[in-house]
Amino acid sequence: MNYWLVIGVSFCYLALLFALASWAERRSAAGNSLVRNPYVYALSMAVYCTAWTYYGSVGRAASGGLEYLAIYVGPTLLAPLWWLVLRKIIRICKVQRITTMADFVSSRYGKNITLGSIVTLVCVLGIVPYISLQLKAIAVSLSILTGRTAEVEAFPDTSFFLAIGLALFTIVYGTRHVEATERHEGMVTAIAFESVFKLVVFLAAGVFVTYGVFGGFGELMQRAAQLPDFGRLMTFSGESGYAQWCWMVVLSMLAIVLLPRQFQVAVVENVNEQHLNKAMWLFPLYLFAINIFVLPIALGGDLLFAGDRVDADMFVLAIPLLEGESLLALLVYLGGFAAATSMVIVSTIALSVMVSNNLLMPVLVGVPVLKLRFQERLSSILLYSRRCCILGVVLSAYFYYKGVAEYYSLLEVGLVSFAAVAQFAPAVLGGIFWKEGTRHGALAGIIAGSALWFYTLVVPSMVGVNMLPATILHEGPFGIAWLRPLELFNLQGLDYISHAMFWSMLFNAGLYMGVSLLSRQTSQERNQAEVFVDIFKYSTIYESSIVWKGTAYIPDIRTLLVNFLGARRTEVAFKAYQRKYAEPVEEEGKANPKLVTYAEKLLAGVIGSASARIMVASVVKEEEISMEEVLHMLKESQQLISINHELRRKSAELRKATEQLRSANERLKQLDQLKDEFLSTVTHELRTPLTSIRALSEVLYDNPEMERQEQEHFLHTIVKESERLTRLISQVLDLERFESGKQTLALAPVQLQEVIAESVEALAQLVQEKGIELVVDMQQNMPAIKGDKDRLVQVMVNLLSNAIKFCDPVRGKIIVSGYYLAGDIKVNVLDNGRGIAPEFQQQIFDKFYQAENQTIRKPLGSGLGLAISKKIIESHQGRVWVESETGKGARFCFVLPVLENAGRNTQDIRHRSGEVNS
Amino acid sequence: MRDRIKNKRLLFISILFLVLLNFPFISIFNKGGLVAGVPVLYGYIMLVWLLCIVAIGVLVDWKRAKRKPKTGA
Numbered sequence: 001m002n003y004w005l006v007i008g009v010s011f012c013y014l015a016l017l018f019a020l021a022s023w024a025e026r027r028s029a030a031g032n033s034l035v036r037n038p039y040v041y042a043l044s045m046a047v048y049c050t051a052w053t054y055y056g057s058v059g060r061a062a063s064g065g066l067e068y069l070a071i072y073v074g075p076t077l078l079a080p081l082w083w084l085v086l087r088k089i090i091r092i093c094k095v096q097r098i099t100t101m102a103d104f105v106s107s108r109y110g111k112n113i114t115l116g117s118i119v120t121l122v123c124v125l126g127i128v129p130y131i132s133l134q135l136k137a138i139a140v141s142l143s144i145l146t147g148r149t150a151e152v153e154a155f156p157d158t159s160f161f162l163a164i165g166l167a168l169f170t171i172v173y174g175t176r177h178v179e180a181t182e183r184h185e186g187m188v189t190a191i192a193f194e195s196v197f198k199l200v201v202f203l204a205a206g207v208f209v210t211y212g213v214f215g216g217f218g219e220l221m222q223r224a225a226q227l228p229d230f231g232r233l234m235t236f237s238g239e240s241g242y243a244q245w246c247w248m249v250v251l252s253m254l255a256i257v258l259l260p261r262q263f264q265v266a267v268v269e270n271v272n273e274q275h276l277n278k279a280m281w282l283f284p285l286y287l288f289a290i291n292i293f294v295l296p297i298a299l300g301g302d303l304l305f306a307g308d309r310v311d312a313d314m315f316v317l318a319i320p321l322l323e324g325e326s327l328l329a330l331l332v333y334l335g336g337f338a339a340a341t342s343m344v345i346v347s348t349i350a351l352s353v354m355v356s357n358n359l360l361m362p363v364l365v366g367v368p369v370l371k372l373r374f375q376e377r378l379s380s381i382l383l384y385s386r387r388c389c390i391l392g393v394v395l396s397a398y399f400y401y402k403g404v405a406e407y408y409s410l411l412e413v414g415l416v417s418f419a420a421v422a423q424f425a426p427a428v429l430g431g432i433f434w435k436e437g438t439r440h441g442a443l444a445g446i447i448a449g450s451a452l453w454f455y456t457l458v459v460p461s462m463v464g465v466n467m468l469p470a471t472i473l474h475e476g477p478f479g480i481a482w483l484r485p486l487e488l489f490n491l492q493g494l495d496y497i498s499h500a501m502f503w504s505m506l507f508n509a510g511l512y513m514g515v516s517l518l519s520r521q522t523s524q525e526r527n528q529a530e531v532f533v534d535i536f537k538y539s540t541i542y543e544s545s546i547v548w549k550g551t552a553y554i555p556d557i558r559t560l561l562v563n564f565l566g567a568r569r570t571e572v573a574f575k576a577y578q579r580k581y582a583e584p585v586e587e588e589g590k591a592n593p594k595l596v597t598y599a600e601k602l603l604a605g606v607i608g609s610a611s612a613r614i615m616v617a618s619v620v621k622e623e624e625i626s627m628e629e630v631l632h633m634l635k636e637s638q639q640l641i642s643i644n645h646e647l648r649r650k651s652a653e654l655r656k657a658t659e660q661l662r663s664a665n666e667r668l669k670q671l672d673q674l675k676d677e678f679l680s681t682v683t684h685e686l687r688t689p690l691t692s693i694r695a696l697s698e699v700l701y702d703n704p705e706m707e708r709q710e711q712e713h714f715l716h717t718i719v720k721e722s723e724r725l726t727r728l729i730s731q732v733l734d735l736e737r738f739e740s741g742k743q744t745l746a747l748a749p750v751q752l753q754e755v756i757a758e759s760v761e762a763l764a765q766l767v768q769e770k771g772i773e774l775v776v777d778m779q780q781n782m783p784a785i786k787g788d789k790d791r792l793v794q795v796m797v798n799l800l801s802n803a804i805k806f807c808d809p810v811r812g813k814i815i816v817s818g819y820y821l822a823g824d825i826k827v828n829v830l831d832n833g834r835g836i837a838p839e840f841q842q843q844i845f846d847k848f849y850q851a852e853n854q855t856i857r858k859p860l861g862s863g864l865g866l867a868i869s870k871k872i873i874e875s876h877q878g879r880v881w882v883e884s885e886t887g888k889g890a891r892f893c894f895v896l897p898v899l900e901n902a903g904r905n906t907q908d909i910r911h912r913s914g915e916v917n918s
Numbered sequence: 919m920r921d922r923i924k925n926k927r928l929l930f931i932s933i934l935f936l937v938l939l940n941f942p943f944i945s946i947f948n949k950g951g952l953v954a955g956v957p958v959l960y961g962y963i964m965l966v967w968l969l970c971i972v973a974i975g976v977l978v979d980w981k982r983a984k985r986k987p988k989t990g991a
Contacts, residue, residue: 077970079932080928222952
């Protein structure tokens with residue numbers, strides 16, 4: 001394919017990335033962020049799949065068999081633990097504003113500079129070859145696609161210019177702000193896009209090979225089974241095969257958390273911890289999807305190129321070329337390019353922040369001469385140093401590729417990088433779950449582990465490029481046989497990765513734990529250990545969980561922040577502090593410890609925690625704190641949290657109680673008002689008969705010679721009115737007794753038929769007088785209820801006299817019915833009067849309701865009868881109500897429950913009555 | 919509280935599949951030949967791997983979606 005066409009397409013692709021990133025940044029500036037969703041987060045994690053996955057897996061599968069799967073199965077096995085491990089790391093980094101793995105380790109162990117620099121160095125040593133691997137993949141794929149071999153080109157070859165282009169992209173979108181905590185939305189969007197692109201293209205190539213070149217998966221397998229190597233490729237060879245698989249799974253489990261680029265996308269660029277939920281299964285699914293066609297492509301390549309000298313790493317590109325599908329080949333090349341660029345971009349950002357914050361800054365702020373000289377310009381120095389670091393990393397990767405990496409396959413270099421970052425595992429995992437891990441332990445572990453890593457993995461590769469004599473491998477250094485790098489301490493039978501991992505992890509973890517148990521933490525270290533391990537307890541009150549004693553002045557702190565953040569951001573930060581702690585930041589005067597911690601945290605986001613510690617310590621006067629003080633104060637701040645919880649709970653309870661009190665008070669007031677109304681109504685009701693009695697008596701008194709007939713008439717009225725008065729008073733007393741609960745019921749088994757018969761009998765004369773037709777229809781053999789018979793008769797009399805009063809004056813008809821149903825006895829009293837409108841049906845059971853509303857029904861009663869009836873029924877656990885429509889009569893109903901023991905009584909009664917009857 | 923249970927369940931999945939995809943379990947399937955046109959070991963690893971992903975997805979996302987269906991969009 002035309003060389004310049006491919007070059008042009010490559011640079012067009014880079015330009016597309018620039019456009020995409022700046023579009024995303026503009027959208028995010030407009031408050032319309034693309035990155036704030038779990039799918040972009042999961043896709044950005046797929047930066048894990050580099051050119052190594054894209055080309056290298058196929059190569060590995062073609063020559064080594066199924067072990068390549070371990071690199072993807074490992075992260076899947078760790079993914080469920082992200083909620084436990086990664087979420088904790090994310091929270092710690094958010095709270096402490098940690099931006100790199102080096103900073104994380106250094107922070108945990110007392111913000112130690114040495115530890116931070118060692119981690120940074122190991123990262124650089126481990127990752128630069130990995131980046132160079134990506135450049136190699138680009139260059140090799142380019143030369144295969146164009147048929148132009150790399151050797152033809154002189155020094156500034158194409159991959160050099162592509163590397164410079166990548167560095168530029170990273171500088172533009174990776175170093176926007178001096179604060180490393182700032183998210184790089186443009187970059188993340190570009191990475192997510194690249195993840196989709198490489199997956200789609202790889203799947204397309206897979207489908208083409210499987211179904212286009214061969215007749216499907218089955219046929220491919222059938223033909224591949226004839227390959228002489230097939231049996232070896234599709235199984236693990238004995239013990240060493242299992243060991244290799246096992247160690248590679250472990251290695252990739254660690255790498256998925258510890259690789260600088262994974263740390264960058266998973267922790268620093270995380271916007272919301274909840275996004276982990278989706279990523280936990282989406283990311284493994286991505287890995288699965290990209291691996292579906294690896295084996296078919298590898299076997300297909302083995303079949304097609306059997307005997308030819310074609311690099312298995314490049315099968316995915318070589319097969320479409322062989323079949324003459326140049327467009328697909330170009331797309332495959334671009335997919336590989338995408339996989340490589342995304343890794344290079346993210347890794348260089350992570351490395352540049354690490355180098356500038358953990359190697360450069362401690363020197364700049366730690367050496368007084370330099371610090372005085374550059375103090376004013378530290379912020380811009382920092383930004384430019386980061387940009388130089390990016391360029392430096394990319395260039396050194398390029399030269400490494402030119403010098404060394406050309407001789408190695410993709411996978412080998414990749415695994416060596418994995419093994420390098422795996423050396424942080426004991427310090428990091430121990431750091432977040434084990435409070436006793438100390439700085440000395442971490443230092444010893446990392447140094448020993450990295451040294452062994454270097455000796456067992458890097459030294460052999462140096463032999464490979466003739467930098468060291470080959471005798472080291474076979475006879476050991478200086479002829480000491482048990483020091484041979486590939487068979488250290490005479491351990492044989494393991495492949496080189498398992499061998500290296502075994503020795504380095506053994507010494508690393510062993511020394512970390514051993515030395516930690518033997519050494520003591522400083523108070524500051526102890527403080528950080530507590531906060532790291534219990535981060536979910538401390539994250540809301542971080543500033544008060546860092547113990548600090550000394551004297552600091554606010555203007556000094558302010559100047560320090562302005563130097564790094566600029567005046568505007570400093571103001572914003574102080575305002576945020578003010579909101580959080582509700583205490584103003586004064587212009588003058590002493591700063592309290594919380595403010596000092598807050599400022600240090602802000603600085604840590606810019607220059608790393610160790611350098612921030614130095615900077616803050618340089619402007620304040622600090623006092624030594626003893627370990628006891630740290631533990632004591634941490635305990636206090638924990639108690640503070642629990643006291644806070646307690647307080648919140650108490651105040652909620654208090655609120656509830658107040659609410660209850662208020663409603664009770666309201667109710668009391670209402671009752672008071674009701675009582676007043678009641679009194680005034682009662683007195684009014686009492687006065688009416690009294691007035692007429694008095695008036696009639698006076699008439700009789702004044703006219704002794706009145707006719708006998710007339711006197712009798714007057715006296716009759718007086719007697720009637722007195723009766724009414726008596727009745728009223730006894731009703732009021734009744735009602736009062738019920739309301740105050742003083743009324744006791746004489747409970748006994750009662751047959752409701754008897755009650756009704758009795759009350760009908762009492763009113764029979766009145767019914768006859770008025771010419772009313774009264775029908776009683778009761779179910780026979782109803783069970784007895786437990787009740788006060790006299791009271792129930794009172795209720796029936798009340799209801800009946802009500803009905804008599806209000807039924808049709810000419811053709812009055814009253815129907816009384818009663819029946820037993822599902823544990824209740826229901827009694828209805830139906831009249832054919834003018835009825836009661838629905839809106840009054842509740843109120844008529846109120847005291848004096850009728851008296852107060854004399855226009856609605858005729859003033860024929862005290863207005864207490866229904867109220868008393870209601871009380872009586874309710875004190876029998878029953879219910880009374882009225883059903884009516886205006887003009888269609890009214891039906892008063894009540895139900896009374898048949899209690900169980902009452903039921904037994906009924907049987908007794910029946911039994912007895914049966915005896916009597918027989 | 920719910921977090922702790924979730925962590926335990928996820929830890930269980932992780933350990934379970936770590937065992938399923940490691941020695942000695944894997945040695946049961948470590949033999950040549952094809953079953954239904956698929957190499958035995960390859961088929962086994964891919965299948966268990968997919969199961970693991972489904973298990974995580976069901977535990978984490980499906981349960982959550984069921985708990986608050988309105989915010990599922």
